[in-house]
Amino acid sequence: MAGLTREEQALIAPIARAPIEARTLEWAAINSGTANGAGLAAMAGRLAQAFAALPGEVRLVDPAPVEKVDAQGRPFMQPHGRHLVVSVRPEAERRVILTGHMDTVYPADHPFQTCDWLDPDTLHGPGTADMKGGLSLMLEGLLAYEQGAPTLGYDVFVNSDEETGSLSSNALIAELARNKLFALTYEPALPDGSMARARPGSGNYAVVIHGRSAHAGRNPEDGRNAVVAAADLALRLAAARREGLSVNPARIEGGAPNNTVPDLAILHFNLRPRTPELAEIAQALVAAAVEEVARQHGVSIHLHGGVSRPPKPISPRTEALYGLVSEAAADLGQTMSWKDTGGVCDGNNIAATGVPVLDTMGVLGGAIHSPDEFLLAGSLAPRAQLTALVLHRIDRKGFPA
Structure with missing residues (x-):
């Protein structure tokens, strides 16, 4: 970590794997499939309690109405869980947004409900990579950033319906993303550190x-x-x-x-x-x-x-964000590469507002949306360090408006 200043070294020094891992295990034990209203309510409550450690307002926002079609072709209103919004320094001139989702693809009756260790570094479990590990390390990175005399304002947004298209939260995403410098979204990166670039719609x-x-x-x-x-x-x-x-x-x-x-x-x-x-x-x-x-x-x-x-193309300001994150990762000794992907996420919707977004800031892991889903626990602390360092450097050095 020779590329870090003493101030930066002090900022990331307290970040450790144990608390991030413990939260991940606690949250992964809660089934929060998109249609499991009770599970989502429990998960939202745990998240609200945990993110209250940040110096901002925590609120749970009701979902927007969503019309679906039943097997007889009749429209009906699809229920969804509430969404978490945390606003820190809303009066700040420069503000960013960090996003994630609390829902998973595993319904309450799915057989994949518990976590186990495949080896000391590989945690196998539902929603561990996608994205309860990402939410946990996001919080740890923000807590560390708050110890460094921060001036950036930010919103944290965690929705309850990302896995089914964010239909009840898209308007709120657009509202919160408006006028932000950039966005970080905590979808998982691949096990080798590969990060998503462009995405289709x-x-x-x-x-x-x-x-x-x-x-x-x-x-x-x-x-x-x-x-x-x-x-x-x-x-x-x-x-x-x-x-x-x-x-x-x-x-x-x-x-x-x-x-x-x-x-x-x-x-x-x-x-x-x-x-x-x-x-x-x-x-x-x-x-x-x-x-x-x-x-x-x-x-x-x-x-x-x-x-x-919407499709997520790569703008010059997005390239600037990728460059800044790549440099921070290199200074932390983290392997990082980039590739276009066929998947979609809330990063697509943020990019549609004109805000540059990096949407694979979460844990390293794989086999998501399957009973083989896993995360690499050794990446929890390093990725939290990356969050803290990126925010700190942009706070100190700025980012193109």
């Missing part, structure tokens, strides 16, 4: 198709088969895939008994455009396919959903 859709029922033997020609129309639409959407744009028809619901022409089908699909231009092209392709299928099959089609994660 993502949109989730539900297409409700209403046809006309009829007897499958006596007068099938009087029917309008909604399942056939859904299958046709799925094939058209799959054929729209091209360089920089993936389209994935994922599920068809609905149907009827074998002796009845089905009058209802619901097609669910996801698309991922690499650039904003491709996002516009994709939406036009979807609209054209829906119109043509409705016309050819004589059905009515209602489209629900849209691109909730």
Whole structure:
């Protein structure tokens, strides 16, 4: 750590693995799947208590309403948990935002519920890497930063619905990100220290198709088969895939008994455009396919959903942020590399506000969204040190406005 000043060495010296690890284990023991309201409430309470150690206001914010479609094609309001907001020095002229999520992909009845050690450094457990370890090290880094006569103001935002697209928190993300110098998001880095650069966008859709029922033997020609129309639409959407744009028809619901022409089908699909231009092209392709299928099959089609994660390109100010973090990591002796990724996260939504964001500031780990998820516990303290050092250096040296 020869590149650190004495002030910087003193700042990061108190950061240790033990308290970060203990919090991670405590939080990972709480099932906070996105649909588990009780678990999310418990997790939000623990987070509010822990982040109250910072010198700011802690509040839990109600989710925005989100409309979804059920298996009968009927809209309903999807419940979500509350979101955590911590505001520190809101009066400061220079402010940043740090974000994470408390929800995981594991529902309350999922068999993967407990942690165990695969070896002294590898903690296997639900949400350990994605991202309860990241939340814990974020807090430790902020606590250390607060000991160094800080002047930066910041908001901490932890939402309850990131794993399902942040539909109940996107507006709040945009509001909190506005006018910030930059953002740090605590998604996990890869085990070798690889960090995400550009990300594609993502949109989730539900297409409700209403046809006309009829007897499958006596007068099938009087029917309008909604399942056939859904299958046709799925094939058209799959054929729209091209360089920089993936389209994935994922599920068809609905149907009827074998002796009845089905009058209802619901097609669910996801698309991922690499650039904003491709996002516009994709939406036009979807609209054209829906119109043509409705016309050819004589059905009515209602489209629900849209691109909730805009593509995240890399701006010059984002490059400046990456450069600053890379230099800090090198001075700490941490290995770091960069690569574009196919995944999406709240970093996409922050970037859409024009704020530069680095969205893999969390723990090193892997196999996320699977029963093999793990974190490398030896990275907990170093990554907390990285948070403290980055904030301290920007506080002292500034960042392009």
